[in-house]
Amino acid sequence: MSGGDRKKRTSRGQGWEEAGAEFYQESYPADVDLDVLQRDPSHLATLLPSKQSRAATAKRVRGEVKPTLRRRTSTRSRYHSTSRRASTTADVHVAMLPDLSENLSNEERTWEEIMQIKAMPVSMAQKKELKAKLQSATKLRLQGFEQFKWQRRKFWQQVKSRWKETYTKLELWRTSLKKIEGNFGIGVVAYFLFIKWLMFLNLTIFVFIFTFIILPTILLDTPATTCSSNSSNITNECQYSCENITEKNHDVILDTIQGTGWMENTLVFYGFYADKIFGVGSDAAFYYNLPLAYIAVAVVYFLVSLGAIVKAAARGFKERLVEGEGQFYQYCNLIFGGWDYCIHNEKAAVIKHKALYNEIKGCLEAERLEEERQSRSKEEKTKLVITRCIVNLIVIVVLAAGGFLIFETLEYSKQQLDGLKGEDTQIDSLNVLLFEYLPSIAIVGLNLLVPSLFAYLVTLEHYSPIFVVRITLLRTVLLRLASLVVLLQSFYHRIFVDLSLPCWETYVGQQLYKLVILDFVTHIAVTFLINFPRMLIAKHSKSKVAKYIGEQEFDLPKHVLDVVYTQTLCWLGSFYAPILPAMGTLECFFLFYIKKFACLVNSTPSSTVYRASRSNSLFMAVLLFSFLLAVIPVAYSLAESIPSKCCGPFTAQNTAWGIVVFTFNQFPTWIQSIIYFFSTAGFAVPAFITLSLCLYYFYAISAANKQMVQVLKNQLVLEGHDKQFLLNRLSAFIKQQQQEHQKAMRQMEMSSVAGMSNGS
């Protein structure tokens, strides 16, 4: 539509037309806008390009839909020129089609465009129309290699969508996850995904162990590895242990639970694996070095675990960094991303409403508290500091006491067991079981009771809600890991001070095996025997006490700890009991269902809002911490401690790591010298300096970027103010013009009326 045309139609507001219409006419041709504008000049602001959404433009000119398609991936100028000029002739779709006169589109582009239609906010009918238009438009056929490339791209796309289809069908626990999501929201689902992730991690570790250690042993090893055949060349001490094992012929079930007896000398534990290089083929042309494989696999699965954790954590970290850049959009996130659209349960929706309300209140409250804190009197401050100090002291004392208790029970049970061994009667087998499990029971008991104490203590300290979650989690993690540390310490004592164990690696494996089993049993017992009845009490009783006892929220940090603890045991033990990762996989698998039951049946949704991204990075942080705790003792035992002389793959070495050194010494000299060079100061010092410089460089860049963001943001605000100012001036000007125009009209009318009256 030309400018002249418009002038004819809108006779009012000539001044405005001349002043600014040219620009708007170009981009926003709708007459509607101008009419609105003249009625309400302040509406001008909504016409600014920065205020336009694609959808809005489509909506504004209703009936003649004109989506100004903003190409995200391929910005080609011809689209700009056409869509900008979008005329009001009813069919605006033409604007979006390739301008055939200018440039013939080729097949690939057309295809790309069709693929992009789906991103447009228009109705399906319009999309279909667009697609048909694009398809029917004449286009160049691609020639030769180009054609091939395009076909290949198309083919990949198809393969991808096929893969997606089959994957969604195969995806484990899809319906369960949807159900949990519908009732508890995405924060809790993140936890279940975490369990799933751990299960796959354990499965990977197990596959490694199975293919490189267990399978070769089964296939290549002759059954002659039992102690009797080997006993000729090993010490008396070992012979004793072998006899001891065969002598003890206990209950099969008890042995299975404890990992003793028949189980001790199976694939389950370290002791079974032989210090042998297997020959394959008739004249042993190929050989398989089991000890080397054993240690290499251990190194590999620790590295794989670390890699997986770091990768998962990095994803969360990246998101957090983007969020944290400049400022954190706390309130906006809460309002615009607060509702989980996946919730489909009415009760859950009510709770979600409540949770959001509380969260909003909490945020506002926290802000007020912050202000209050600044104005807090000195007396109150000191009081708070003292309370916090005391609470922390109590926590430390409790932790220490817990450690001491575990240590004492360990000692006690050891003494009792030694005493019982002397008597050796049938009735005592249950007692043996009890004392075998006593330390583990003490650990589990502490893990059940102390967290509630911590949860109470933290309320006295008046921290902000987020910090409360973190510090409670930290303390509980410390408790769990402290108990593990004590356990490890007692192992150390028994192994290297008492020297009473013939095959200490198997002993460690047995202890961890027991812990894993007990842990699993505890999960089942707590969920089905304690929490389930509690829920029933709360449901069927009206009294307040029952409600208080019975009602339970799905307390995410606690459940996270359960899984992380299991995983730590698994990492700790998989060197000494290679079957442990398989148990870990199974446990994670069943844990999913146990926790699902705990979540859907036993608990009500928590009144705190768990954000998926935040909780994910929390999981990974805790997991990384416990990973380090698991790696350190294992690495120490590999590098420093003397392996048992009568069992396991390292009988000939002074340390398990020795085999690696030994193999390394057999490498060609040039490889040795290269690697040796890496460990000299001549390489290390320059490398260290270069790395430090790089680090500094990136630090400087990030600091500069941060400043740049600040500057740009300030500039943006300034621009905004300028725009506001100009808009106000413009609308004032328009108003003035209108008034003058009206005045002039009135005068004209008056004069004409006067003229008419004069004439008459």
Next chain:
Amino acid sequence: MGQGKSQFTEEELQDYQDLTYFTKKEVLYAHQKFKALAPEKVGHNKNAKLPMNKILQYPELRVNPFGDRICRIFSSSHDGDCTFEDFLDMMSVFSDTAPKAVKAEHAFRIFDFDGDDMLGVSDLRQVVDRLTGQQRLSEQDMQHLIQNILDEADLDDDGALSFAEFEHIISKSSDFANAFRIRL
């Protein structure tokens, strides 16, 4: 599934696959879900127009505080009544594979109650009210909250959020894409 298949030609399915974020199978699955809302009507005419209250029977939409807004945004007749194609569009935007930018655009329209292409104070008020449900924030808290939102996001200080500003917030929010999602 067999019944669903007979209702669509291969070409239609191809169209739907090209124009949404779904595969053909998912389109059929979506149609099953749609059919479940009003079996007789849809069995008769696969693209039947269902009134808004029927669409709101869909579990996720029923409890969603913005359910009616969503229906209105995706309805091709703008009154909340949805055909299957509208429903498919809706589910496509809420699917896992839809990019954040597409989700953001629709979210903006959902939150823009008065349709002035800006999220003004009154829009924000409505959003917050719908989010908190039965509980109501006190007037003072509400004002405080809206002031905080505007402080965070309203870069040009005009007392309302434009689409560009909204998109900016969304691009920084890692939770939005997760939350703005309905599994079929």
